Amino acid sequence: MTGNQTPQASPNISFKQHCRQEAETASLAKRLAASIAQFLGQNPEAHFNIALQGDLGAGKTTFARDLIQTLGYEGKVKSPTYTLCEPYLLQSTQHAYTAHHFDLYRMRDPLEWQEAGFAELFDVPGFCVIEWPEKAEGTLPAFDIEIQLTPGAEENERTIAINALSEQGKKIVVALQVNT
Template identity: 40%
Template sequence: MTKELSFLTNNSDETLALARRYSDIICPGDLIFLDGELGAGKTTFVRGMMRGLGFLGKVKSPSYSLMEQYVLNFTINHFDLYRFKSASEWEGAGFSEFINKTDVNLIEWSEKAMDALPTPDLIIFFTYTDQDGADGRNVRFKSLTSRGEQCIDLLV
């Protein structure tokens, strides 16, 4: 059974605030896919989550590096697969070793490696909304595991 929960954010500050709320919920072992068009707020969300966890350094998009890693009380791996041409690149890069019970993994553009990835706990969808010319987003959380359902229950 899947659960879904949506939020409307009117600007990047509200997206950051929602991500800070979510930072109170994440646990080692969580696998989260971030889905949305370029500029839809995926990396902004990661930045807000990292701030909520107390990380004060620069949080940048891993578009060119493919992965950024942050070590706090647990390790957070932020992947961006936009440049992948096939799922085999995931295995070729050795990224599967990061999917474990001790790290949090956030994957942007997961569809580029879907055949090589395990089922995520959550998919967070970011879509543009037209709110009287405001820079709005619909941020929709969808669970695919019981852990994902627990996250949604805690966000309500």
């Protein structure tokens, strides 16, 4: 056989949903939680990172709260606006893992999170979900999944795009598509 063999580009795994009201955002977060629970059940040592993007009030904290509570956390999930990070200990079918919820909006220096020891949290089994990752200006580890929330014309409308950025991210987002 002759000729150049161009490697097949791997398909861009992404998922987009128009949510007309908050309950639809909540049900999408619940479906993502089911995919995450399935992935962590099969990969108990895994760690992955989710970027939550969108303007002030877009619904990042609301989405993270639904996600963390669906994964089994029974207490309050507050916005980590002042603490920068809130940890949530969770339990899959066979093991414990941690969700670290960050809000970096108030961070003044991109290196502040490294000084606070947050870098160590990026390989603890479980995941980090990060609001305002752009405030860390490229000092964060790579993301596996990116979630973009965009307000629509009506007050409660949001378009939510979920993109896989790594092989791990693909497994989770593919499961989300299958479970839909």
